[in-house]
Amino acid sequence: MTDKLDAETRLLAAIVYGESSTADVFEEMAALANVMVRQSKARGYNTISAFTSKEKSFSYVVTDGNKRFAKFMKSKELEIGKSSSMSDAVKAANNALNGGKDYSNGAYFWDGADIKSNYKNHFKVKNGIKFTDPLHNIYGINESTRLVKKEKTTKIKINGKIETKKEELWRYTYIYQSTAAYGGTIFWKQNPDYIKYTHAKEYL
The missing domain is CATH 1.10.10 (Arc Repressor Mutant, subunit A)
Incomplete structure (x- = not known):
């Protein structure tokens, strides 16, 4: 009891x-x-x-x-x-x-079987997912990537001519990374690089 x-x-x-x-x-x-x-x-x-x-x-x-x-x-x-x-x-x-x-293991989100059945339209899949351990991939789905990068453009004078120079400041290719998986549920947190570069809130 x-x-x-x-x-x-x-x-x-x-x-x-x-x-x-x-x-x-x-x-x-x-x-x-x-x-x-x-x-x-x-x-x-x-x-x-x-x-x-x-x-x-x-x-x-x-x-x-x-x-x-x-x-x-x-x-x-x-x-x-x-x-x-x-x-x-x-x-x-x-x-x-x-x-x-x-x-x-520090997760803020989870997904069940719908991440497989609705894979193409799934919010997390569209924003990029990464399995930090193959054992977390309980539904046998593919990882997904979404390249986002920020560049700084500067103009410099070379031999009297103004040329444009691009410098990459940062990039990330996925937002969600797995932290654990049990039963029928995969647990996620956001990519630390994504949080660092975009100043996003880790719980949203």
């Missing part, structure tokens, strides 16, 4: 239970919980409840009728305690909420 669940823990556990694959891999749920807590804090929210109520698009299971999410939210503590998968979701939530191990 699991301990009495407060509203915050129940909500986060239900989210990671709903977002994770039906393989019910603890590490997958734990990493999802890590990302939810990291994103919530990065965006200035004090609770997961406030985060998900204000930014509904980050975790669709809260509003899209996800059956696993609904099942968890309706389950009593005794039922959750008897289910190894739901109990793991609670452990995952508690781990993230209490600053435990980061199973996501």
Whole structure:
């Protein structure tokens, strides 16, 4: 039997239970919980409840009728305690909420099977993805690149003639790099070069 669940823990556990694959891999749920807590804090929210109520698009299971999410939210503590998968979701939530191990390895984003089924139109694919470990490529998809560079143009006089000189200041070829993969979920963070050169916020 699991301990009495407060509203915050129940909500986060239900989210990671709903977002994770039906393989019910603890590490997958734990990493999802890590990302939810990291994103919530990065965006200035004090609770997961406030985060998900204000930014509904980050975790669709809260509003899209996800059956696993609904099942968890309706389950009593005794039922959750008897289910190894739901109990793991609670452990995952508690781990993230209490600053435990980061199973996501610093991720701010994740993707499921849709990155393969919607590969050509997928936002991350269009902006460039890189697998930092072949084991992260659980869907067997190709990496993608999108060259972006900044150049400085200067005019110099050579032998009395004005010539234009171009100097490359920086470049990057992808935005998202994998950090981990468990069950059916790939976890990502942004390319440090992209953040450095564009001054982008790592959680957006």
